[in-house]
Amino acid sequence: MKSKGLRARATRGRRLLLAAAAAGLLALAALPAARWILWRRELNPVLRGSLLAGRQGCPACHLPYRAVEISNPGSRWGSVPRFQAGNFMMYGESRRDIEEFIRFGAPRSWLDAPETLERLESQRLRMPAYGSSLSDDQVADLVAWASVMEGIEPVGGEAVAAGRQLAREHGCLSCHGIEGSGGLPNPGSLGGFVPGFVGGNFADLVRDEDEFREWILDGTSSRLERNPVVRFFWRRQKVAMPAYRDDLDGQQIGELWRWVQALRAAERPTSEP
Ligand code: HEC
Ligand code: HEC
Known part of the structure; x- marks a missing residue:
């Protein structure tokens, strides 16, 4: 009698253990799926733009170490503009200007005028043109990110x-x-x-x-x-x-x-x- 009861309890214990292990495994498998869904739901243009900017090298020039702007002899203001420094108005005024910097490396008006083009060609550092290597959606995300970094046309x-x-x-x-x-x-x-x-x-x-x-x-x-x-x-x-x-x-x-x-x-x- 006694040993029968013990055996039954042991079986129940094993079953519970198995059930717990199965539930644990399920939870382990579900977590990555839940994370993926939550991440997809979180995405928005500025977040995508900031991640893309990190992969495209923008922080190297625009978020310099200890916020000390990189000197850029020959350029219009002598240094590479640091983002969030409030100096965008020295380079442009709208999202459209930001987009032209990203697509062409400078606003069209600079590229079309021989004297500014000459300056661009002789300065130490020049903004790369990203237009040909990125899709329109990617450029739009970068514009969204750079615009909020520079405080342009705030929502x-x-x-x-x-x-x-x-x-x-x-x-x-x-x-x-x-x-x-x-x-x-x-x-x-x-x-x-x-x-x-x-x-x-x-x-x-x-x-x-x-x-x-x-x-x-x-x-x-x-x-x-x-x-x-x-x-x-x-x-x-x-x-x-x-x-x-x-x-x-x-x-x-x-x-x-x-x-x-x-x-x-x-x-x-x-x-x-
Ligand atoms: C040290 C980091 C930190 C700071 C600083 C901080 N938060 Fe949070 N906040 C969090 C975390 C982490 C959560 C938790 C989200 C969760 O548990 O799912 C949260 C949750 C929230 C939420 C609800 C969830 C959501 O999607 O936003 C709001 C609203 C919020 N914070 C607003 C603010 C505001 C406003 C400030 C500034 C006054 C602030 N937080 C400062 C880390 C921070
Ligand atoms: C090699 C350095 C370099 C890299 C990398 C670079 N830029 Fe620039 N960028 C410049 C320079 C230099 C200027 C200023 C224009 C000039 O003097 O020719 C500039 C100007 C700008 C401006 C307008 C000025 C301002 O203050 O906002 C924006 C916007 C901008 N860059 C965005 C980006 C983005 C987004 C990336 C990454 C996709 C990027 N840049 C990568 C060098 C760089």
């Missing part, structure tokens, strides 16, 4: 400038990507990256303005906190959302919300994988 204009400024001042963009474009690495998290404000994942994490407030004030969402899978990954992620209760008031969070809404209205998320 929403003056009406949402206060929110944009707050996001810059409080370091939100170091984690959430320039203009909330997301995608920065976050090992241990479910997606493997920090979500931004424009991609398709935002809507799952932020249902409405109240939840947005909660994220910023407390660094969490009480709705998501109830989910054990979410908690599992939150405990493991290396980068977590800080709480800003001591730094930001209700009105400032309202400004941030209006800016994020403007970004989302302009940037149709590429949510379909």
Whole structure:
């Protein structure tokens, strides 16, 4: 009798173990698939542009070491322009100008005038022309990235400038990507990256303005906190959302919300994988 009961328990134990192992294997297989879907949902022109820029060598010239501009004797202003330095107006004024730099290495007007063409040909460093080696979509992504880096034709204009400024001042963009474009690495998290404000994942994490407030004030969402899978990954992620209760008031969070809404209205998320 006794040994029969023991055997039954041992069999049940083995079955449970097998079931747990199978569930573990399933989860292991599902995680890469989930990551792939989340990443696809996160993608947007600025994020794609920033990744492409990294592969095309743009940071070497435009995001120099310790922010010291590379000298460029013979060029118009004597150095290679550093991005985010606020000096784009010395080179152009619109997205269209940015596109011409990327496609042709300089605006058409510089290339068409003999004296500026001569200067370009004699300066130490020259912007490469990327037009012939990239597709139109790739150029469009680079234009989107370079435009936000240079602050050209910002989405929403003056009406949402206060929110944009707050996001810059409080370091939100170091984690959430320039203009909330997301995608920065976050090992241990479910997606493997920090979500931004424009991609398709935002809507799952932020249902409405109240939840947005909660994220910023407390660094969490009480709705998501109830989910054990979410908690599992939150405990493991290396980068977590800080709480800003001591730094930001209700009105400032309202400004941030209006800016994020403007970004989302302009940037149709590429949510379909
Ligand atoms: C070898 C260095 C070099 C590389 C690589 C390079 N550029 Fe440039 N870029 C320049 C120089 C130099 C200028 C300034 C124009 C001049 O003086 O001829 C410039 C100007 C620009 C401008 C206009 C000026 C400004 O301040 O915004 C944009 C936009 C730009 N580059 C984007 C890019 C992008 C995007 C990439 C990568 C796809 C890239 N550049 C790669 C050297 C480079
Ligand atoms: C140290 C990095 C870091 C900083 C700085 C930071 N966040 Fe976050 N934020 C995160 C992480 C990580 C998450 C968690 C996402 C998750 O768990 O899925 C998050 C989540 C959020 C969310 C909800 C999810 C989403 O898609 O956006 C919002 C909204 C948010 N942060 C806004 C802000 C704002 C506004 C600031 C600046 C006042 C800011 N964050 C500063 C890392 C950061």
